[in-house]
Amino acid sequence: MKITVLMGGTSSERNVSLASGIRIVQALRGRGHTVIGLDPARGVISAAEERELSTGKVGTAPPSLEALSKVAEGTFLPNLTSMKELRSADVVFLGLHGGQGEDGTLQALLDMAHVKYTGSGHLASALAMDKDLSKKLFRAADVKTADWLMAPVTVEQVEGMLGLPVVVKPSKEGSTVGLSVVKKRGDLAAAIEEASKYDDEVMVERFVPGRELTVGVLGDVALPVGEIIPKHEIYDYECKYTPGMAVEEFPAKLSREATEKVQQQALSAFR
Template identity: 60%
Template sequence: MRVTVLTGGTSAERDVALASAVQVIGALRSRGHDVAVVDTARGYIPESDEGALLPGMVGTEPPPIDRLHALERGLLLSGLADLAVVRDAEVLFLALHGGRGEDGTIQTLLEMVGVPYTGSGRLGSAMAMDKDISKRLFRAAGVQTADWVMAPASRTQVDRDFGWPVVVKPSKQGSTVGLTVVKSQDKYDAAVTLARQFDDEVMIERFVPGRELTVGVLEGGTLPVGEIIPRHEIFDYECKYTPGMSQEIFPADLPEAVSAECGRLSLVAHEALKLGGYSRVDFRLTPAGELFCLEVNTLPGMTATSLLPQAAGAVGIQFPELCERICRAARRVRVEDPS
């Protein structure tokens, strides 16, 4: 296949996207595919420049905001349609995370261009990226999720409705960027200010204690449930992308009934958001045995430490095969059965 990998972009998860691209490019080339690369903020990357422009590792913190703002002056998204490596590709692999790469913007453009792309469509991508909308849909579908309120919300209101701690986070952001676990009233305002640096909408959510679980959805089925044990209090940016900062167990050591319920709820959440292709659904399992859905990732990470590839590996799907299956599924959906 002629595959063009779209990566980079201008979101706070830019470095994650670039690291995902490095893994995907190598995997697809190892299977004999013709692979080109486009940074949606900078344009086409010749193969001779890939080593210099595509870092394979993610730092311990997101890129500085001023660096991302500078990239905003790069390639206009509409210019993607003019690139031959985009127009002539048999499939576009979206190694993009956050921002316009995951919120339905890129997906809308690519549907107008008519080139098959991996992952979910424009509507599902937009709904999943918006945490307020996705949680409303979870509840409507019978999937339990933590209580929440959108800012503005006073410290008095939060104290009355939730107590402490609470989670304060941007409504449309991933990789825990801008997220704070607030344990007391005096830290609340600063947490809201931080979250607003990354989104104009801020969510305040009841903190749910318990074990961190994750389920990959692939081609209409689920992969083994995994458990994440981070070295920090939460599975934050550093723990996600720094080797050795978390322990990931696939399959998780869970009662069979709990694993089955995780799988069932993952498919319900995936379908409630009208997603396609593949996704990753994150949960908290409380000490009382309750499952709370945290969020659904429509373009889960594909870095060297990412969870979806580990889940696939637990059932014998090696990374190159996983990438190829994702590409072939995109072509089936958008070429052979575009309805």
Template identity: 55%
Template sequence: MVKDKLKIAVLLGGTSEERDVSIASGAQVVAALRRRGHQVVTVDTALGLLDEDAERALLEARVGLEPPERTALVRMRGQDAGAVLSRAQLGDQDLLFLALHGGTGENGTLQTLLDLAELRYTGSGRVGSAVAMDKDLSKRLFRAAGVPTADWLMAPVDAATVAETLGFPVIVKPSQQGSTVGLSKVSRAEDLQPAIELALRYDREVMIERFVAGRELTVGVLGDQPLAVGEIVLGQSGVFDYTSKYQPKGAVEVFPAEVSTEIAEEARRLALAAHRALKLDGYSRADFRLDAEGQLWCLEVNTLPGMTATSLLPQSAAAMGIDFDELCERICRLALQD
């Protein structure tokens, strides 16, 4: 029988380019779980178990205008996940809540370590996490499951091939990054190689994807239930970039989205289909473009989406009557069902 009140370790921080975002998510999750009466400790996977003073200092930090400097992250990587996560340290916890984003916290590496240590954790397992982080593999599985996704190529590729196969503009992005880190919208052939070189700073594989003009929609999935459809009203760039995502007034987010019932239901159906195609567990968030012809195109699925009260997944849940504290509780309970 699952206890009403749990001992939960919230894992956050880490050494990915999304460290700041993870800390912001973790701060909100810690507060929500404590309001629910759970006994909560905080673990920065780059620093270890935090005492009260260290927790307060870390959780009061704000998301910067840009991702953290890579040099600082590289210095921390010798201390990452495996050095601080052990059964001896966390074995008395009922559950680990993963408030991590990107890097080893989201790509299946940490999930593998936790499986080996027989520690329960929230969200998807090692296979689903690894598959969803790989944008090339994800899109192949979307296609196989009948989920529409824009055409793409993988670097190295020359501008002439891109122009012939995809046409400009295109989106150039690291194959295994989140929060649009290293992403560029390229409208001219001469700008393609610099964009590829930028993306290579963050990953060894780079995707070039046909740009789909239109509206950006997002749908959360909780358990086996698609949540409300939301819309991100984009700025002039037409790209929901790092600044737009994490700075005040960076973008306008509308929940529920002002779309027809037919489009909303199709977006929800496709979000659940994509979740299942990638063999995900617990919860996820799927992002789409809606083109001028009314066609939905799946951009990606996030296995550990942002978890501040104003992040997209919590807004998707709130539009269905599930407040933030209840969302965090349900995520925990789903993890303990298996």
């Protein structure tokens, strides 16, 4: 098959996308497919750039907003669907993370251009990327999720309805970018300001201490439960993408009853 892998982009998760995207390119070629790597912000990724990416690392922090703004100057997302690398592909593999590559924008463009692509459609992508909407749907499906408020909020509202500590984060962002754990009332305003740099909506959520469990869903089957044990208090950007900063245990050390409950919650969220 002729496959075009979209990777990179202009979101704060650009480096994550490039690191994972090059692995996707290599894996697909290893299966005998004809593959092109395409960065919506820069164009077709050359062989030399591929070699450089294959030896690179994500880094311990996301790109600065200033660096991303310079990358965004070269984006040609509105004209992306007219490119021969997409038009001639049998399928487009979406390796973009965050931003317009994950919030339904790109998916809608590809739908309108009748270009086949991997992953969810534009509506599911938009809902999944929006934490506020996702949590409302989770509640409707009886999936347990922490209580939350959306900014603007006062310290008194947060203390009265959620208590401290709370997690403050952009509503439509990934990789814990712009996220803070607020333990003191005096730190709330600064945390909201930091999160607002990455999104026009900010969520303030009750902090729930516990274990970091993850469940993949394939088709209609919940895969084994895994546990992620970060070196920091939370599973932040550095712990996610820096070797040695987190330990992953599969399967997680859970009772059969707890495993089944977690898997059922995952299936309910997925559906």
